Amino acid sequence: MVKKIVKWFGILLLSVIVIAGSFASYEWYSDKPIRFRSFVDREVLKMAFQSPETLTSLGFLESLGITGHNAKLDDASLAKSDELYVKLKQVLNTLNSYDDASLSESDLLSKEIALYLLNFAQETEQFRFHDYPVNQLFGIQSAYPSFMEAQHQINNVDDVNNYLSRLMLIKTKFTQELEGIKLREDKGIIPPLFVIERVLEEMNGFVNTPIEENILYTSLAKKMTDSGNVTESEQTELLAKAKSNINKYVHPAYQLLIDYFTTLQSKATNDDGFWRLPNGEAAYVASLKFYTTTDYTPQYIHDVGLKEVNRIQSEIMTILAAQNYDVTQGFTEAIESLAAQESFYYEDSDAGRAQILADYQTILDEIDAGLDSAFRIRPKAGMEVVRIPEFKEKTSPGAYYQQPAIDGSRPGRFFANLYDIKATPKYSMRTLAYHEGIPGHHFQIAVAMELEGLPLFRMFSPFTAYVEGWALYSEYLAWEMGFQNDPFDNIGRLQAELFRAVRLVVDTGIHYKKWTREEAIHYMKLNTGMAQSDVVAEIERYIVMPAQATSYKVGMMKILDLREKAKKALGDKFDLRDFHDVVLKNGAVPLNLLERFIDKYIADTLAK
Known part of the structure; x- marks a missing residue:
């Protein structure tokens, strides 16, 4: 599929250059192309062609022998940014001019998603x-x-x-x-x-x-x-x-x-929260809406977080008690006792760090070979584990995922932070690998890039609640399937979910309830038992990325709720592979659209 995308890009580009006056040229230059799909793909391509760095990252022009963009950098001027907002309004007007009755079901969905993004951009321009x-x-x-x-x-x-x-x-x-x-x-x-x-x-x-x-x-x-x-x-x-x-x-x-x-x-x-900025409280609410794709209020998210923190901590304490840990002194002390065991850590050396990377790859290879009962749809692109560059790892998160190149020249990459060896206990590695790699971000993002017939903008839709919700759901799924049957690995999974629940509390605490950086650090440290270096880096992340961290748990809870809804409605007709197909086959979407897909899946299955 990747090669087909590259070929399509190449045909489009070359047809515009060479076949002036043809239908393809008309679709490129006209104010309103005849085909809706031509319009939305064209606008994405035009934006990409104005971003040399995006073209380099996508990596499709090189296969056509075109490399001049690799000598340039993006225009980061205010004038260019102003130009983009004007362009988005023009795109919105043209998009609205396409009559719904003339569009296919797939195009109608693409129009709905595009309108969601463009209308939100217009509504929040005041916060740019x-x-x-x-x-x-x-x-x-x-x-x-x-x-x-x-x-x-x-x-x-x-x-x-x-x-x-x-x-x-x-x-x-x-x-x-x-x-x-x-x-x-x-x-x-x-x-x-x-x-x-x-x-x-x-x-x-x-x-x-x-x-x-x-x-x-x-x-x-x-x-x-x-x-x-x-x-x-x-x-x-x-x-x-x-x-x-x-x-x-x-x-x-x-x-x-x-x-x-x-x-x-x-x-x-x-003062660290958005509340201190001009119109900052409204800007934070807008940010919550963007990242969660919901209308949840800051207070609601805060309250949900507090409830989930209590629930998950109770589950962790039950497991620790069963493993003969002293839980009488409280959660923080019990989790710190676990974290203090040297047997859970690698040697603090180059060799130890190399072994971490090798073990991550083994974990991913293992689960990749054992998912046939849960998935039909899978990415063709490979995946590798690499270390976060040392010059930036001190202030980087624990890990992150980089999508594969669209032409197949670069696999998906799971970047692991190895700065603090104590931040990588062995019992947390499986969960992190499942989240960032397989079946988490790599499955969802690479699959979206490879889907047949999907407009280009939907391959990279920025719906974080869906994307991160899927990755957090993947941690839970791997446990359900038996890949974390060691009780300590399960503690690692629960700690990761607890971490996301705590995020609901501290993000809203900082930006809505006016917590200081130090108060947020104290709460997260007290309620997670994470390494101090990780806690500080995470809280500082939430301060500069308001609301983003709330999307993980919100998205996960929604996917689990929808799965339970489908199970109850379908009974023996429920097939996990079908559910995952429905979740993944449309790319990233707002959560209300995902629910609509599941409702249709339920209705269609019952009608068979």
Whole structure:
């Protein structure tokens, strides 16, 4: 399927260039293409063609011999952002002009999803600057080197020259980013003090690292060697140019942000929630709606979180008591006693970290071979486990997933954080692997990319409650299927679910109930028993990504509720494989649409 997508992209692009005046050309240039699918795919392609970095990440043009975009970086200016909002309104107007009666069932669904996204974008444009573009978790200061290391492919000297060009252009992009950050300052949207301190530490560390040890230099050197198409003499010459460009362009770009944030420190405070920003409470409610795809209030989410925390802690304590742990002193003490056992950890060394990666791969290979009873639909793309780049792992989450390249040149990747060896107890590894990899994010995201006939925008729909809800549901599913029959592995699963329940409490606590960063850290540490380094990184994540963390548990509970609904309605006719087909075969969707799919599945099955 991936090859078919690449071929389709290529045919579309080449037909536009070569067959001027043809039907394909009309569909590309007309204000309103005849085919609805042509319109929505065209708009996604046009946006992609304006983003060189997106084109590099998708990786489909290279197979057509087109590589010029790999020498450029995205336009991050305010003018470009303004242009996007104008464009989205134009797309919305055209979308509404398509008569529902003329559309197929599939196109009607695509129209409904597109309208959901476009209407929400229009409604929340007033909050477009309610964020912190440079923070300890993400932003150009970490995204740029990560992009260059993970996405920019090196197969020949031309690819290296494109890489060198991107090193030269970075100061322009940093200047553009700074324009938007300064506008936020004018609007009273200033990051909390700890965010500024973290990014200054990160950026100063980046520029103070010897260039020969900088990831932009070392990854280029490795890629040239691995390619086998760049001679040693060429490598020496090109690395010298890279060193010069890092010194001349990259370091000064970082210094722009370092100087700005150093000055901004005096204006920052230790109030961390969105409530403190102009119209911040409304912005938080909008963020909750976007991430959960529900109208749940902050108070409702907070209350649900408190109830789930109590339930899950009780289950964990029951298992610990059965394993002869002293639970009389309370949850925190019991879980800390478990976490203190050295037998649950790997050696704190390079060899120990390498073994963690190998064991993660074994876990994933095992479950991948044992899911036939639960799935018919499965991704064709492979998956690998890699370490989060060391330069950013200190402030990164415990793990994350990166989707495969659309042309099949890069598999899906499960990035594991190995900074703190104590943050990776053996009993938590299965759950994390199932969430980030199989059958979690890799199954759902890679399957969506490979679905036949799905419009391009639906392959990458940003419905976090569905995406993260599926991944958390996958942890539960793996336990149900017997892949976590060791009681300690089950504790690891319950701790992961507890972690997501606590998120409901602390996210709303910070942004709605005006908790401080320290209060949130205390609550999460007290109620999860997680490593302190993980707790701090997570709470700081919620501060810069309001509401995102609530989507996991909300989505999981909805999928489980829908499954139970189907089981009760269908009885002996219920087939888990059918249920999973329905959940996965339409890509990511808002939760109300997912419920509609399940209702139809129930009705259709009963009618047979």
